[in-house]
Amino acid sequence: MYIKLIPIFNGIMAKNNLYKGSLNTIILKLLQETDSMYGYEITQKVKALTQGELSITEGALYPALHKLEADGFLEVEVVKVDNRLRKYYKLTERGTKETADKLSELERYIETMKVLVNPKFSLE
Amino acid sequence: MYIKLIPIFNGIMAKNNLYKGSLNTIILKLLQETDSMYGYEITQKVKALTQGELSITEGALYPALHKLEADGFLEVEVVKVDNRLRKYYKLTERGTKETADKLSELERYIETMKVLVNPKFSLE
């Protein structure tokens, strides 16, 4: 019999609320900077960079990685470390182009939101 | 027989790509500024403010308005103008609170994305 103990006040965890489409942009950008990363490493990197503000769930991450690979934006290399599998992903040429597109799309989006909801938002 | 003429180069239109959750924030903020608006007016206002960059589709807008109303964030008043119906929406008290929450959520989100993808992004 398996009993999972769950925190009583788990409301204090929650609060993720990733905006649609953000995840691909995040993955691509991280790979642009770090060249080669595996899935679990990405979740940890995001947590660290955002000081826990953003937790990429595995249920979102792995399917996203598979799709980016299927679309030809990432290539994968499987490596065994300490008897455990790691799948290292890196950008393809098309992936590098896609990264630039996604980033400018994000910039445009933020510019647009700035106009709509808050004159204080801006890009430097 | 109905034949719909469509633009040959409709690729130049496309490009909407609203991020998930943005729409509610936009609606709430516009109502905070303008006090009372009807659906069609919102679509036109968004087009005008963003110079066509963002087009709120009716298929997204109307269900969103209904849900915001059902959740108690908006109240509606139906008015007949030129023999046509208009449904004027305005913020309830809870809606005003929700607006503030959504706006700070957006600020946090942009701050987070800034850390992750682009050191040039910032709030003033």
Added chain:
DNA sequence: AATAATACATCAGATTCTTATGTATATAAA
């Protein structure tokens, strides 16, 4: 007379996410 604009609405389908669950190994704690 036909088309575009105004004004509402719903629905199928796609995408993207959360939460839960599952497998398996390695390490740290009780």
Added chain:
DNA sequence: TTTATATACATAAGAATCTGATGTATTATT
């Protein structure tokens, strides 16, 4: 030593949010 945590992958159900298509109806424009 057993248990829990960390590492590392994966899938699947269901919710939420969007696009694009379609529908109704009136008014204004061409």
